[in-house]
Amino acid sequence: MAPTRWGFVSAGKISNDFKVALDTLPKEEHQVVAVAARNLESAQNFAETHNIPTAYGSYAELAAQKDIDVVYIGAIHTQHAPVTTMMLQAGKPVLCEKPMSVNSREARQMIGLAKENNIFFMEAVWSRFFPVYKKIREIIESGAVGEVKAVTACFGGNISHIPRVKERSMAGGSLLDLGIYVIQFATMVFGGEEPEDITTSGHLSDGGVDEIVTVVLKYSGNRMATLLCCMSAVVANEAYVCGTKASLKIPNFWCPTEVISPDGTHEFPLPPPEKPLNFKNSTGMRYEAMEVRRCLQEGLIESPLMTHAMSLQIAGIMDQARKVVGVVYDQDKE
Amino acid sequence: MAPTRWGFVSAGKISNDFKVALDTLPKEEHQVVAVAARNLESAQNFAETHNIPTAYGSYAELAAQKDIDVVYIGAIHTQHAPVTTMMLQAGKPVLCEKPMSVNSREARQMIGLAKENNIFFMEAVWSRFFPVYKKIREIIESGAVGEVKAVTACFGGNISHIPRVKERSMAGGSLLDLGIYVIQFATMVFGGEEPEDITTSGHLSDGGVDEIVTVVLKYSGNRMATLLCCMSAVVANEAYVCGTKASLKIPNFWCPTEVISPDGTHEFPLPPPEKPLNFKNSTGMRYEAMEVRRCLQEGLIESPLMTHAMSLQIAGIMDQARKVVGVVYDQDKE
Numbered sequence: 001m002a003p004t005r006w007g008f009v010s011a012g013k014i015s016n017d018f019k020v021a022l023d024t025l026p027k028e029e030h031q032v033v034a035v036a037a038r039n040l041e042s043a044q045n046f047a048e049t050h051n052i053p054t055a056y057g058s059y060a061e062l063a064a065q066k067d068i069d070v071v072y073i074g075a076i077h078t079q080h081a082p083v084t085t086m087m088l089q090a091g092k093p094v095l096c097e098k099p100m101s102v103n104s105r106e107a108r109q110m111i112g113l114a115k116e117n118n119i120f121f122m123e124a125v126w127s128r129f130f131p132v133y134k135k136i137r138e139i140i141e142s143g144a145v146g147e148v149k150a151v152t153a154c155f156g157g158n159i160s161h162i163p164r165v166k167e168r169s170m171a172g173g174s175l176l177d178l179g180i181y182v183i184q185f186a187t188m189v190f191g192g193e194e195p196e197d198i199t200t201s202g203h204l205s206d207g208g209v210d211e212i213v214t215v216v217l218k219y220s221g222n223r224m225a226t227l228l229c230c231m232s233a234v235v236a237n238e239a240y241v242c243g244t245k246a247s248l249k250i251p252n253f254w255c256p257t258e259v260i261s262p263d264g265t266h267e268f269p270l271p272p273p274e275k276p277l278n279f280k281n282s283t284g285m286r287y288e289a290m291e292v293r294r295c296l297q298e299g300l301i302e303s304p305l306m307t308h309a310m311s312l313q314i315a316g317i318m319d320q321a322r323k324v325v326g327v328v329y330d331q332d333k334e
Numbered sequence: 335m336a337p338t339r340w341g342f343v344s345a346g347k348i349s350n351d352f353k354v355a356l357d358t359l360p361k362e363e364h365q366v367v368a369v370a371a372r373n374l375e376s377a378q379n380f381a382e383t384h385n386i387p388t389a390y391g392s393y394a395e396l397a398a399q400k401d402i403d404v405v406y407i408g409a410i411h412t413q414h415a416p417v418t419t420m421m422l423q424a425g426k427p428v429l430c431e432k433p434m435s436v437n438s439r440e441a442r443q444m445i446g447l448a449k450e451n452n453i454f455f456m457e458a459v460w461s462r463f464f465p466v467y468k469k470i471r472e473i474i475e476s477g478a479v480g481e482v483k484a485v486t487a488c489f490g491g492n493i494s495h496i497p498r499v500k501e502r503s504m505a506g507g508s509l510l511d512l513g514i515y516v517i518q519f520a521t522m523v524f525g526g527e528e529p530e531d532i533t534t535s536g537h538l539s540d541g542g543v544d545e546i547v548t549v550v551l552k553y554s555g556n557r558m559a560t561l562l563c564c565m566s567a568v569v570a571n572e573a574y575v576c577g578t579k580a581s582l583k584i585p586n587f588w589c590p591t592e593v594i595s596p597d598g599t600h601e602f603p604l605p606p607p608e609k610p611l612n613f614k615n616s617t618g619m620r621y622e623a624m625e626v627r628r629c630l631q632e633g634l635i636e637s638p639l640m641t642h643a644m645s646l647q648i649a650g651i652m653d654q655a656r657k658v659v660g661v662v663y664d665q666d667k668e
Contacts, residue, residue, distance in 0.1 A: 145568075146492075146567075147567075148567075149546060149564065149566050149567035150546060150562070150564055150567050150569060152488060152562060152569065152570065154486060154560075156576075158480075158578045158579070197535065199533060199534075199535035199548075200533075201531065201533035201550040201552055201558065202558075203552065203556035203557075203558065205556070211556050212483060212484060212556060212557075212558055214533075214548075214550045214558065214560045216533075216535040216548045216550075218535055218537065222537035222539070222545050222546060222566065223537075223546075224535065224536075224537065224546055224548065226488075226548045226560065226562045228484070228486060228560045230483065230484055230576070232483050232556065232578060233480075233481075233482075233483035233484050233576040233577055233578055233581070234479075234576055234577065234578075234579070234580050234581045235484060235486065235574065235576045235581065236486065236574050236576075236581065236583070240569065240570050242490075242564070242567040242568055242569045242570075243567055243568065244492045244566060244567055244568075245492070245568070246568050247567070247568045247569065247570065249570070
């Protein structure tokens with residue numbers, strides 16, 4: 001089978017890590033053929049560092065290149081919708097970093113466009129593709145924890161000084177950056193079931209973004225998820241799946257290498273990176289890349305592990321939670 | 335100094351453990367001189383097991399005994415208010431098991447009576463007196479975790495089959511039994527500050543009690559506590575104090591023997607019990623017993639570590655949370 005030829009949008013930190021993750025996979029399967037940044041020099045430096053043949057100073061040039069199988073969008077949040085739209089309109093399949101959009105309205109438009117044109121499109125919720133997630137689902141299905149009654153997860157750190165996190169104009173805040181991880185974890189465990197009720201409590205930062213937020217999702221059958229995200233304090237960064245008989249603990253649940261279950265710890269180590277990473281366990285993005293290749297080969301326009309409906313559900317929960325905290329982005333006004 | 339002479343109300347499981355805890359302290363300081371149960375035989379068996387001179391088949395007889403310095407009330411929740419009232423009216427200082435009452439109305443009446451008669455009265459929130467709690471306060475004050483922004487805590491297990499937990503008529507539910515521990519932890523860390531807002535989400539059991547509840551307390555300065563209690567699933571049973579620089583982890587926060595801090599683990603082991611215990615780390619009730627003796631010797635009517643105001647604050651939070659979940663006890667209707 002031919003290699004999957006990737007085009008990269010943005011030469012930033014996450015693009016670096018995704019390239020390093022791709023390099024842990026066979027070269028006959030994944031190649032990066034071009035990188036585009038808003039600044040040509042950045043793109044050229046990235047291309048040189050990562051041995052990529054072509055560099056562009058605009059995303060439009062990448063959209064026009066013919067021999068690209070899929071575009072990876074690693075730009076900042078506010079660029080996700082416009083750049084995804086540009087690529088889908090150019091007929092390019094897209095893997096867009098999470099959050100795929102700033103709000104549900106954008107998400108619906110992007111998904112509508114992909115469906116209309118029958119083009120593969122996926123939100124890069126990389127967590128979902130880690131082997132640990134498969135193991136979690138297997139353990140739950142085995143009945144080893146009994147009936148799942150609760151999910152708890154928290155994610156955060158003191159990153160409130162970072163412009164893209166603190167600035168409202170850059171769609172900053174804890175929900176879009178961190179909350180998406182705890183929310184996607186809960187919706188995964190509860191199989192995409194629609195919550196009966198969403199309860200939010202949180203604080204607005206001086207900059208008008210959500211600094212710390214608790215989202216509680218109530219599900220049928222007396223089940224619930226209690227989720228916390230925070231951009232101003234160090235929290236535990238772990239998730240639990242709590243059953244009537246026992247619980248599963250998932251340290252680093254957004255990029256996990258182990259699940260601690262009643263019968264012991266199941267470990268799924270990551271391959272070491274060949275170049276420095278910016279984020280924790282980033283070589284784990286290899287699993288979502290493998291899924292993208294599989295979907296493209298099978299002619300799917302969405303992954304069954306991270307469907308469009310799942311993205312819309314998560315975006316809807318974030319919209320509702322943000323509204324309670326009082327965060328309004330310019331995109332919400334359109 | 336003379337020994338503190340205790341009278342016990344109830345010969346149940348918690349009374350057993352409190353007696354075993356008292357036995358870890360010097361006999362010259364703590365003695366149990368009488369035990370009363372609603373059933374004389376139970377009291378006699380308890381007295382025999384624990385080498386207590388007097389046994390009564392009614393609480394009123396204990397209230398009438400002269401040489402008692404303080405009454406420990408280990409009866410079930412619904413008995414706390416009426417029996418505390420009886421003892422205070424008989425002029426006896428009281429240590430009443432938590433929750434001291436089924437609701438705030440009862441709590442206010444009990445506290446009013448104690449204040450009016452100038453008699454010592456304390457809710458047995460034993461957690462507050464563990465050496466770990468003092469260490470937590472010291473570490474926070476040292477600035478080692480930076481500014482405290484969040485508290486997280488969860489407490490629970492699948493105990494939904496136990497009558498006193500599942501029955502509405504026995505003031506069952508997760509808040510009164512388990513939630514009080516996570517709430518008192520948060521209010522301790524935030525120094526008794528009144529929350530700006532209380533948000534609750536939870537599920538009502540078939541029996542009309544709160545099966546699983548999340549309570550979020552919002553405090554000034556963008557701080558909050560996210561608290562979970564659950565009577566139908568196994569949860570992590572740990573608490574975190576989350577600061578801008580680092581966090582403290584407190585396993586078994588309701589009866590802790592260690593706090594894990596940025597500079598390592600601080601351990602405070604408990605003395606081993608001489609008789610079997612029913613509950614985890616119960617010899618730790620020794621610390622609240624020591625505090626009761628200190629308060630009595632100093633002529634205090636409340637402990638500065640667990641004041642009447644603190645009890646009222648916790649009862650108020652539980653009232654409000656229970657109301658949202660839809661739990662109504664008969665006592666709420668009076």
